[in-house]
Amino acid sequence: MIKLIKSTFYEEDKTKQALTKFITKAKILSFGPECIKFEENFSQYQKRKFTVFVNSGSSANLAIIQALLNLGRLKRGDLVGFSALTWSTNAMPLIELGLNAVPIDVELDTLNVSSNKLLEALKQYPIKALFITNLLGFCDDLEVIKDICKKRNILLIEDNCEALGSKYKNKLLGNFGLASTFSFYVGHHMSTIEGGAICTDDEELATMLKLVRAHGWDRNLSLSNQKAIRDKYQVNSTFYSRYTFYDLGYNFRPTEINGFIGNVQITYLDAILEKRNKNFVEVSDRIYKKTDLYIPIRYSHMDFHSNFAVPVICVSPKVRDELVKRCEGIVEIRPIVGGDMTQQPFFNKYMQKYTHMGKQSNADIIHKQGLYFGNNPELTRKEIVSIIKLFCTDPL
Ligand SMILES: Cc1ncc(COP(=O)(O)O)c(C=O)c1O
Known part of the structure; x- marks a missing residue:
């Protein structure tokens, strides 16, 4: 039987041996330096300023929508378009967070949303954002879609969980919108067992995503962003600052095990x-x-x-x-x-x-x-x- 998924990792033996050594020596296994190093490596690969590493592609999708709501760039009740042919946890965060999830049909010959399908939907539905899926590594005329979104003030976000490495117009998919999400689940292009990420060039959004990833607190923010948020809310003492929760969040943190594997696997990507x-x-x-x-x-x-x-x-x-x-x-x-x-x-x-x-x-x-x-x-x-x-x- 030819299975859908054959192994957990590329170069499985080597990766497992390296992982065993790492776990034996590591002082911490919760979120730490390996995760941060993976964020840097992934940003470099994807050619994006910021990567926020999380524990799955589904969490990445929920986190980006929550972050846009926290920042007021989306509002509860807004209409958000999504590709009718996708994965459940692309559409679910929209519903979970009080948005109207408007399905947009795809083309038969690309399996993806095209500018024509988007324009058809826009005749009836004034969407505020388009959470497009780059299904199975394909895309349609994403550049035209990007222009339509820009002209009409529609936020474009790409669910790129199935298209890591695909290129269109000499640009990696995942780099056409404000932000993009990735999955590192076993069987996807690159595995960290479970794992996901959000990439963006927008610092305000990346900062909010880090807050959303961990409880709504500021611990993983840069020192300058930490200072800015503490000043804004007049949080002056260290005693309270570590336990101040600024906005709605979750616990979507990956572990050092995922970070370490990511740093090994990305060299094989x-x-x-x-x-x-x-x-x-x-x-x-x-x-x-x-x-x-x-x-x-x-x-x-x-x-x-x-x-x-x-x-x-x-x-x-x-x-x-x-x-x-x-x-x-x-x-x-x-x-x-x-x-x-x-x-x-x-x-x-x-x-x-x-x-x-x-x-x-x-x-x-x-x-x-x-x-x-x-x-x-x-x-x-x-x-x-x-x-x-x-x-x-x-x-x-
Ligand atoms: C398009 C798409 N989005 C999101 C996800 C969710 O990713 P994960 O399995 O890492 O939660 C998947 C999973 O296969 C997917 O195909």
Whole structure:
């Protein structure tokens, strides 16, 4: 059976040995210098001024929305657009924090929101922010989306949990909006077991994110930002300053174990991305050409495509269902990410007013006709050949 996820880490043995040594010697294992070093390394990789390291991609998504609310850049009740085809914890923070989560349909050939789909939604819904997902390492015309958002004063945030390393217009995905979120969960591009991050160039936002990450206190802020917030609230004594909670927060801190692993794994990141890209190009080149069976996915407009799974959109639900049967016991498969969010019970329970937008949408087609299999760096030649054979033979 070719599994979706093959290992916890790239270079698993070496990483586990290094981790064992680190844990034996480390004086602290809660948030500390390894986490801070990882933030610096990740900022350098992503070419962003600030990285706030957290304990998952889901926490990163909740933290960025909370931070924007704390800063007053979003207000409860505001409409926020999100990609109808995404993961649950992209849309959930919007609902949890009292915003209206407006699903925006995606394109069939890129699986992502395009400027056309955004403009269609804007005719009806005056959204204040767009929390776009760069699904499975792809994007549509993100630069045009960015311009529309800029012109209309819409905050653009990218959920980049599935697109670390992808490039469009010679720029890394995750660098098109005000901020972007990342996941370092096992099986994603780079693993810290569990982990996530938010990147931004906006210092005020990064400062608020650090406060949101840990209880609403100021302990991880720079000295100058600590001084500024203590002056603003007239907190003069050390006795109280360590226990003053300035705004709404959580405990989303990662541990030194995650930080250490991140610092090891990031040195392999380019090699991981190269291998996955090579696998993807080889299998998609063969599979997407079978247009009698599949709707090809377009990515020639991108400079580099980086994913951890290969999506396959069948021409009919019947073809998909037959393929599901055929993969049983040979290739582990699953629906495309979380499917069409408007069909999920949580969305129906809390956002019923927007569920009609899912009717006859592309997200619905992808939900009913799509599946994906894993693309990990350890795929063997034999496995690649057997995947191509399985998907290129008419299943009907
Ligand atoms: C688009 C997207 N956003 C957010 C997440 C959540 O990340 P995590 O699993 O690290 O909480 C995922 C997880 O797979 C995802 O695919």
